[in-house]
Amino acid sequence: MVRGKTQMRRIENATSRQVTFSKRRNGLLKKAFELSVLCDAEVALIIFSQSSKLYEYASSSMHETIKRYRDHVKEIQTQNSLGAEDVELAAGMAKQIELLEVAKRKFLGQGLGSTTIEELLSIEEQLERSVCVIRERKMQVYNKQIQQLQSKERMLITENAVLNEKYQLQTTEESEERIENFTVMENKDTSDVETELFIGLPKRKIKNN
Template sequence: MVRGKTQMRRIENATSRQVTFSKRRNGLLKKAFELSVLCDAEVALIIFSPRGKLYEFASSSMQETIERYRSHVKDVQTENSSSIEDVQHLKHETATMAKKVELLEVAKRKLLGEGLGSSTIEEIVQIEQQLERSVRIVRARKMQVYNEQIEQLQAKEKLLAAENASLTEKCLIQTDQGTEEMRPDVRVVDNEENSDVETELFIGPPEVRRTKQRWSK
């Protein structure tokens, strides 16, 4: 016969309730013992019957296990308390930063000329003075940047001028060297041309002159 599923509620019959308590108590004590032996776990079990009778099991020392439990619970509570404090601190910082961001947004809009309807004359004067100071700072920075760029361009101009002078000097030197190399060739050409010119004086017809030249050679 298959047993039905036991309903998880209080057994009204006192005798049945006592019998069930005895059986399940013994089974629970047995399971605690097996758990401590098989898994090398530190197990402590405390049971009070409906009439207040104590049943307990401890794999080592009940008192030491209880002290260990209390220490662990204390540490956990301390960690939880620290975590709660940290969360509250973060929430407070978040709220403070949100307020600062909101104030900065309002100030930014006022500097842009927006949201000035609720501003007093003193606040408007302060905004105007702040804008004037900002304009002076921006202009001073702009002039500084201009001057730095001008100095850089002047330095670049000097560098280019020096490079140009150097290249010009090299070009002149190469031109002079080329002119000197051409001069001996001109002299040789002149000598060759001069060698073909007749320097002797002959008297008589051309035929006689050519005959004399052949005999002289």
């Protein structure tokens, strides 16, 4: 016998409605259990009957599963909110980039065909201000380099003076050492000279006939 298709509407008979609820509830709980075991899924099922009686099933912890669900919903809502803000921000940035590109081309002398005289004057003023800023920055860099070179020059002068002083001191010490050595040698030579006195006529050699 072919089973007829059940119409999806509220069962008016209270007894039939209660029987159907009991059968379908047990089947739903069984399916939730099978899904959690076969697919290793985290399943939580909550059922309130018409009389507000609670039936539930949780593959792990009902409290932890509900907390996980709330956190997930909050994260999705945050992402959706940020997504809308990002889209708006991206659109604004794209428009700003486009305007900057147009201004850049005009500064380079490109795309000036449809530019009015007021826009040209404004561009000229901006270029003049930019040139002044560049010159000022250039002078700052030059002055900084000059100060660095002057500081290096003073340092080299100081080092040169110290080296000259060391050289003069070393030269003086060497000169004194040479004089001292020369004096010692002279005194030694003088002491080696014969100082014995001889009284009388000098000896003459006897010539053999």
